[in-house]
Amino acid sequence: MPDDLHMDPEDFRELGRKLIDFIADYREKIETLPVLSQVQPGEVAAGLPLEPPVEGDSLDNILQDIDRIVMPGLTHWQSPGFFGYYPANSSLPSVLAELLCAGLGVQGMSWVTSPACTELETRVLDWLAGILGLPGSFSSSSPGGGGVIHGTASEAVLAVMVAGRERVRAGGEAAGKELRAYCSSQAHSSVLKAASICGIGSQNLVQVGVRDDLSMDPAMLEVAIENDLGAGRVPFFICATVGTTSTCAMDSVAELGRIARKHELWLHVDAAYAGNACVCPEYREMIEGVELADSFNCNPHKWLLTTFDCSTLWVRDRESFTQALSVTPEYLRTSQGDSGAVIDYRDWQIPLGRRFRSLKLWFVLRWYGVDGLRAFIREQVRLAELFEELVCGSQNFEICAPRRLGLVCFRFRGSDDENRELLDAINAGGEIFLTHTVIPVEGAARYVLRFATGTISTKEKHVLRAWEIIQSLAPSGTIPG
Numbered sequence: 355m356p357d358d359l360h361m362d363p364e365d366f367r368e369l370g371r372k373l374i375d376f377i378a379d380y381r382e383k384i385e386t387l388p389v390l391s392q393v394q395p396g397e398v399a400a401g402l403p404l405e406p407p408v409e410g411d412s413l414d415n416i417l418q419d420i421d422r423i424v425m426p427g428l429t430h431w432q433s434p435g436f437f438g439y440y441p442a443n444s445s446l447p448s449v450l451a452e453l454l455c456a457g458l459g460v461q462g463m464s465w466v467t468s469p470a471c472t473e474l475e476t477r478v479l480d481w482l483a484g485i486l487g488l489p490g491s492f493s494s495s496s497p498g499g500g501g502v503i504h505g506t507a508s509e510a511v512l513a514v515m516v517a518g519r520e521r522v523r524a525g526g527e528a529a530g531k532e533l534r535a536y537c538s539s540q541a542h543s544s545v546l547k548a549a550s551i552c553g554i555g556s557q558n559l560v561q562v563g564v565r566d567d568l569s570m571d572p573a574m575l576e577v578a579i580e581n582d583l584g585a586g587r588v589p590f591f592i593c594a595t596v597g598t599t600s601t602c603a604m605d606s607v608a609e610l611g612r613i614a615r616k617h618e619l620w621l622h623v624d625a626a627y628a629g630n631a632c633v634c635p636e637y638r639e640m641i642e643g644v645e646l647a648d649s650f651n652c653n654p655h656k657w658l659l660t661t662f663d664c665s666t667l668w669v670r671d672r673e674s675f676t677q678a679l680s681v682t683p684e685y686l687r688t689s690q691g692d693s694g695a696v697i698d699y700r701d702w703q704i705p706l707g708r709r710f711r712s713l714k715l716w717f718v719l720r721w722y723g724v725d726g727l728r729a730f731i732r733e734q735v736r737l738a739e740l741f742e743e744l745v746c747g748s749q750n751f752e753i754c755a756p757r758r759l760g761l762v763c764f765r766f767r768g769s770d771d772e773n774r775e776l777l778d779a780i781n782a783g784g785e786i787f788l789t790h791t792v793i794p795v796e797g798a799a800r801y802v803l804r805f806a807t808g809t810i811s812t813k814e815k816h817v818l819r820a821w822e823i824i825q826s827l828a829p830s831g832t833i834p835g
C-alpha cells in the first residue's frame with residue numbers, strides 16, 4: 355500500500371479550508387444562480403465518465419468538476435428566491451456541526467458505542483420539547499417518555515405505526531383480524547407508505563374526509579372507526595396532521611385525541627413543518643390537545659435551521675415504542691444496555707446504525723438561542739403575511755386557502771392551464787422558484803400555486819421582487835394589483 359494513500363490531517367487542514375471557502379463562496383453568490391436547475395434529464399450523467407477513476411485525484415480537480423458538472427444540476431434550496439415545497443434550511447452553524455459529525459466519525463447505535471452521542475441527543479431533545487411547549491410526558495425525565503432523532507418524518511411515522519401495531523397485537527384480540535389506521539385525505543404520502551411497509555396493507559389505511567378548512571373531519575373518523583369495529587376489523591392508529599403538505603391545514607389534535615383515547619388507538623401527530631413554529635408560544639394553539647397524543651414529530655430540517663437530516667420524534671410510552679423495535683442479537687449485547695440504565699437508540703429507530711445528528715441541533719440551539727429561533731420564525735411568517743397582502747390587493751389573483759404560518763396558496767383568476775403555464779414561466783425565469791398543488795376551491799379541484807417562505811436568506815426585498823415577477827408573467831391584458 356502506498357504511504358500517501360490517505361489524506362493526512364495536515365492535508366486535511368489545508369484542503370478543509372479550501373472546501374469551507376468553496377461553501378462560503380457558494381452561499382455568497384447563491385442569489386445570482388438560477389434557483390431551479392435548468393439542466394435536461396441525463397445532462398449531469400453525460401458529464402460523468404462511464405468508468406470509475408483508477409488512480410486517485412486532487413481536491414482541486416474534484417472541486418472543478420463540482421463547478422462544471424454538479425452545480426448546473428442543483429436546485430438551490432438555500433437561495434433567497436426559493437419559495438417551493440416547504441423550506442429545507444441549512445444554517446451555516448448546522449453545516450459546521452455536520453462536518454464535525456463526519457470528522458468525529460462515531461456510530462452511535464448503542465450507548466456504549468459513544469455515550470456522548472446518546473446523552474447529548476437525549477438532553478437536546480428534552481430541551482427542544484420544552485422549547486416547543488410539549489407536555490412533560492414527552493421528556494426523558496418523565497417516567498415513560500423521551501425523544502429521538504430520526505432521518506425523516508417518513509421513518510418516524512413508520513416506527514410509531516409499528517409500535518401501535520405491536521401494542522394492539524399484544525392485547526391478543528387482533529389475531530387474524532385486519533388492522534386499520536386512519537389519517538385525513540390531506541395527510542402526507544408517508545403515512546400510506548408506512549401502512550404498506552408495516553404490513554397492514556395500504557388498503558387498511560382509511561383516508562378520512564376533511565372539513566372545509568381541509569382538516570380531518572372528526573365525525574367522519576368516528577363513523578369510519580365504528581364501521582370497522584362493526585365489520586370485525588381492529589382500529590389501532592390515527593395520524594393527525596398539523597400543517598398538511600398541500601396547504602398547511604391543521605387537524606384538531608384535541609378532537610382526534612379524544613377519539614383516540616375513547617377507542618384506545620395510538621395517536622401520532624405529524625407536524626413535520628408547522629410544529630417548528632411552536633418555538634413561538636403564540637403558535638402553540640395549533641397543537642392544543644397534544645397531551646392526548648402518543649407521539650409527536652417535527653422536522654427541524656425543514657424550518658428550524660438544521661441541515662437535513664434531522665427529524666425529531668417524541669413518544670409518551672418509550673417502553674411500548676422500544677419493545678416494538680428492539681432486536682438484540684448477542685453481538686450487540688452490552689452490560690449497560692442489559693442493566694436498563696442507559697438508552698440504546700438503535701431500539702428507537704428502524705436502522706441499526708446512527709450518526710451523531712444531535713450535534714447539529716445542539717449547535718443550532720446554542721448559536722441562535724431560543725430568542726434567535728423565535729425571531730427567525732416570526733420574520734418568515736411576517737414575510738408570508740406580506741405576500742398574502744400583496745395577493746389580496748390584486749384583482750387578478752386570489753387566495754385559495756387561509757394562509758398558515760409561512761405558506762400562501764394562491765392562483766391567478768383564470769384557468770388551471772393558465773396557472774400551470776404561469777408557474778412554468780416563473781420557474782423558467784430562474785430568479786424564483788414556486789411549486790403547486792391541487793385543492794378544492796369553491797367545490798372544484800383547482801391547480802393552485804404555493805408560496806412558502808422560510809429560507810434563511812429570504813428578505814422582504816425578495817418577496818417584493820417575487821410578487822413583481824409573478825405579476826409580470828401573468829396572462830396579459832390583466833390589471834396590475
Ligand SMILES: Cc1ncc(COP(=O)(O)O)c(C=O)c1O
Nearest residue numbers: 506507508542597598599624626
Ligand atoms: C406534513 C408532512 N409530513 C411528512 C413529510 C415528509 O417529510 P420527510 O421528508 O422528513 O419524510 C412532509 C414533507 O414535506 C410533510 O409536509
